[in-house]
Amino acid sequence: MAKPRVHEIAKEIGVSSKDLMAKLSELGEYVKGPSSTLEAPVVRKAKEAFPNATGPAPEPSTPKVASAPKPGAPRPPAPKPAVAPEEAAPAPAASAPAAPAGSSAGAPATTADAASPSNKSAAASAPQAAPASADAATASTDASGTPAATPSDMPRPRPRPGGNNPFQPREGAPRPRPGGNNPFQAPRPGAPRGPRPGAPAAGSPGARPGAPGARPSGPGGAGRPAPGGARPGGFVPRTGAAGGAPGSRPGFGGGPGAAAPGSRPAAGSRGRGGGTAGAFGRQGGRPTRGRKSKRAKRAEYEQQQAPSIGGVQIPRGDGNTPLRLRRGATLSDFADKIDVNPASLVTVLFHLGEMATATQSLDEDTFAALGAELGYRIEIVSPEDEDKELLEDFGLDLEAELAAETDDDLEARPPVVTVMGHVDHGKTRLLDAIRKADVVSGEAGGITQHIGAYQVRREHEGTTRAITFIDTPGHEAFTAMRARGARVTDVAILVVAADDGVMPQTIEALNHAQAANVPIVVAVNKIDKEGANPGKIRQQLTEYNLVAEEYGGETIFVDVSATKGLNIQELLDAVLLTADAGLDLRANPNKDARGVAVEAHLDRGRGPVATVLVQSGTLRVGDAIVAGTAYGRVRAMFNEYDELVEEALPARPVMVIGLTSVPRAGDSFLVADDDRTARQIAEKREAADRAASLAKRRKRISLEDLTKAIEEGKVDTLNLIIKGDVSGAVEALEDALLAIDVGDSVDLRVIHRGVGAVTQNDVNLATVDNAIIIGFNVRPAERVQELADREGVDMRFYSVIYRALEDVEAALKGMLKPEYEERQTGAAEIMEIFRSSKFGNIAGCLVREGTMKRNARVRITRGGNVIGEASLDTLRRFKDDATEVREGFECGIGLGKFNDIQVGDRIESFEMVEIPRS
Numbered sequence: 001m002a003k004p005r006v007h008e009i010a011k012e013i014g015v016s017s018k019d020l021m022a023k024l025s026e027l028g029e030y031v032k033g034p035s036s037t038l039e040a041p042v043v044r045k046a047k048e049a050f051p052n053a054t055g056p057a058p059e060p061s062t063p064k065v066a067s068a069p070k071p072g073a074p075r076p077p078a079p080k081p082a083v084a085p086e087e088a089a090p091a092p093a094a095s096a097p098a099a100p101a102g103s104s105a106g107a108p109a110t111t112a113d114a115a116s117p118s119n120k121s122a123a124a125s126a127p128q129a130a131p132a133s134a135d136a137a138t139a140s141t142d143a144s145g146t147p148a149a150t151p152s153d154m155p156r157p158r159p160r161p162g163g164n165n166p167f168q169p170r171e172g173a174p175r176p177r178p179g180g181n182n183p184f185q186a187p188r189p190g191a192p193r194g195p196r197p198g199a200p201a202a203g204s205p206g207a208r209p210g211a212p213g214a215r216p217s218g219p220g221g222a223g224r225p226a227p228g229g230a231r232p233g234g235f236v237p238r239t240g241a242a243g244g245a246p247g248s249r250p251g252f253g254g255g256p257g258a259a260a261p262g263s264r265p266a267a268g269s270r271g272r273g274g275g276t277a278g279a280f281g282r283q284g285g286r287p288t289r290g291r292k293s294k295r296a297k298r299a300e301y302e303q304q305q306a307p308s309i310g311g312v313q314i315p316r317g318d319g320n321t322p323l324r325l326r327r328g329a330t331l332s333d334f335a336d337k338i339d340v341n342p343a344s345l346v347t348v349l350f351h352l353g354e355m356a357t358a359t360q361s362l363d364e365d366t367f368a369a370l371g372a373e374l375g376y377r378i379e380i381v382s383p384e385d386e387d388k389e390l391l392e393d394f395g396l397d398l399e400a401e402l403a404a405e406t407d408d409d410l411e412a413r414p415p416v417v418t419v420m421g422h423v424d425h426g427k428t429r430l431l432d433a434i435r436k437a438d439v440v441s442g443e444a445g446g447i448t449q450h451i452g453a454y455q456v457r458r459e460h461e462g463t464t465r466a467i468t469f470i471d472t473p474g475h476e477a478f479t480a481m482r483a484r485g486a487r488v489t490d491v492a493i494l495v496v497a498a499d500d501g502v503m504p505q506t507i508e509a510l511n512h513a514q515a516a517n518v519p520i521v522v523a524v525n526k527i528d529k530e531g532a533n534p535g536k537i538r539q540q541l542t543e544y545n546l547v548a549e550e551y552g553g554e555t556i557f558v559d560v561s562a563t564k565g566l567n568i569q570e571l572l573d574a575v576l577l578t579a580d581a582g583l584d585l586r587a588n589p590n591k592d593a594r595g596v597a598v599e600a601h602l603d604r605g606r607g608p609v610a611t612v613l614v615q616s617g618t619l620r621v622g623d624a625i626v627a628g629t630a631y632g633r634v635r636a637m638f639n640e641y642d643e644l645v646e647e648a649l650p651a652r653p654v655m656v657i658g659l660t661s662v663p664r665a666g667d668s669f670l671v672a673d674d675d676r677t678a679r680q681i682a683e684k685r686e687a688a689d690r691a692a693s694l695a696k697r698r699k700r701i702s703l704e705d706l707t708k709a710i711e712e713g714k715v716d717t718l719n720l721i722i723k724g725d726v727s728g729a730v731e732a733l734e735d736a737l738l739a740i741d742v743g744d745s746v747d748l749r750v751i752h753r754g755v756g757a758v759t760q761n762d763v764n765l766a767t768v769d770n771a772i773i774i775g776f777n778v779r780p781a782e783r784v785q786e787l788a789d790r791e792g793v794d795m796r797f798y799s800v801i802y803r804a805l806e807d808v809e810a811a812l813k814g815m816l817k818p819e820y821e822e823r824q825t826g827a828a829e830i831m832e833i834f835r836s837s838k839f840g841n842i843a844g845c846l847v848r849e850g851t852m853k854r855n856a857r858v859r860i861t862r863g864g865n866v867i868g869e870a871s872l873d874t875l876r877r878f879k880d881d882a883t884e885v886r887e888g889f890e891c892g893i894g895l896g897k898f899n900d901i902q903v904g905d906r907i908e909s910f911e912m913v914e915i916p917r918s
């Protein structure tokens, strides 16, 4: 299919060739003239550049339905400002009413170009030449004779390579084609060029006539020889590069000899300027076989393969070449994998519209965009895989270790239980009740320590059985923790208040448990309360595949009262029955311990303390351990009775002292061979974490956004510092905050987070980064409040996560730019027109709806069509000026310079109202 020409595309889009050419040149695409051909990507780009201009340019005789006031109806008086309110609003309406009137019939705008904005200036300066008829005139001109809303008057997208957002290659969106039609592209360093001046190969078949970066698809591909070296401006001087024998790739700027079949011969004289080819008479000669060395061919092939973006060449993948990168990888990491200089990738990314340094962590989307550009399929290694690979570097393969265990190695262990449920359904109370039900603690004085998990013992079928409970009851904002919790959990107790029923978090909790394949025991709580209806709960839950045993299902429902301690033993029995029925509760105690940190905090006296749940192996005092990014040596271990313990077997929770920092809830821990290994693993994890969080938190900002933000002198980012009493809460709060959907206009960044009181350092950081400090269940340390007051740092303290979320959300909404919508405030009908030499035409009106207010913006409609917009300049009741006139009253309205009014016209007033964001 023949390639389309500029004027064809211009016509299709509905703009003039000149405008299109100007736009393309803005976009970095060079086109010579209206009859130049365009490559498909350039065509796409062109069309994208005029998003509002669909459809062909109007024929002069065709009325523009959308914008003409009265399609088809001749309106001899001055053409009205037309169309979109936002267009017309600021327009000086009817400033030159005498403009073209009907006088221009003899000077029709005959071509699409004439009617298009490119002729705007011409039309403005010679109004009589503009509209051919009233219809055409109203379509393309306003009252002053200047073209009204034609496509290019619509807001134009700023030119940017690759469409609006280069990081989300949309379907059909063209990828940037640097160098496409642009012969002015910088040369690619190191790219094999055409022969150098004086090289004997000049003009030979091996010579590549294309300009650096030119692909075979350049406009030169149309076989139209450019005037070679005589072309003004642009190329690197390539005096000898003119020999375009048929075998050579025609590129833009192909020399005089680049005579593809059907091309026009270059003018001889100009051709001479192209270099030696013409001079040596080898113009367009046939290629001589074998003249191109294998090496040259190879280089040429590689060059075809290697995209040149921003003047750099990168070896290209085949579009599906997998490339594994860890989270938070940098351009340097990418560059290492494909063996290029990181700086080239910086350049490529820059040309994709994003700035990053070689050592900056980038997010997955950015890598995906870069990969797509370069032909690589980027796979970001999951955190789990990353950690697995990291541990393998230290000779630790936990999966293999488990797989290698035989029946002989395994011993029975207690089940691990998590209590979940909706807010206020009694999770905490139930955990308390269970704690009290411990047959052993009854004698020992009860569980004294809340360490995040505890074990209770129960006489069950003649033996004393232990059950481990994770002591962190659920809450919606703790979803992240709970999701992790489900991994250590063997059985979930779903608490549902009998007086309340199944609630959103009940469903969420059971979804978590079901997704993790964790069997559920339902504790129907608060049966002591009036109005309790345990049967209803059973019935409600059948909808969620929890069918009670008594209804023929497999789920055990136990009616309990946490406050009264009713049926707690039965609940424990149900847990054991459920565990025994479907679970293999065995672990190997005879190896180094592996497990999970269930809670951790910074203790004033003891430093970082972490409650860990041993999952396999045995943890002993003196072991070198690493938990997430924390490491250390177990100095002491305590159980929930605050007793020192020497060792902890599988499913045993213990509080460990001796770590150098506070791990996060849900971090896995393991015992390493020695302190050094533990430290190295922790450090590597920390580096990986830091990189990942940098990538996650990095503000994604395109060049355009950045420029705009800088122009406006503000970058809308809300920086937060989160401090909490326990790491789990901090993490949950952070996740919940980052999950707030605030759209693109505001960015939320957590610049620092930590466990413990708000310190001077936090305030200092907040001062530097203009951050707000959120404290969850913590208070400021001594004198910190004073410092914050002095520095004007906003510190907010919460004990309920929701409150914090609400506040931050509101703050964010405050920062959001307001959205406006147009609201009609009144409408009046013109009953009579009074001519006044002083005020122009005065409309004698009857207010039909609402209120007409002086100075309001008004829209004048006739027969349902908008014929103009103006400001309600004068408003009178009889002889007196009025500020407003209400429905049902008569008034006189003057619309300033807008005089084109008729009896029967409607004047609608409107205002722009800020709409609160939901």
Ligand SMILES: Nc1nc2c(ncn2[C@@H]2O[C@H](COP(=O)(O)OP(=O)(O)OP(=O)(O)O)[C@@H](O)[C@H]2O)c(=O)[nH]1
Pocket (backbone or CB within 6 Å): 421, 422, 423, 424, 425, 426, 427, 428, 429, 430, 473, 474, 475, 525, 526, 527, 528, 529, 560, 561, 562, 563, 564
């Ligand atoms: N009458 C009665 N009240 C109960 C029972 N269990 C809990 N409650 C009350 O219900 C309220 C909420 O109990 P919590 O244990 O704090 O509930 P929760 O699910 O832990 O709540 P969150 O921690 O906010 O998620 C408290 O006022 C309890 O006293 C019960 O069995 N009977």
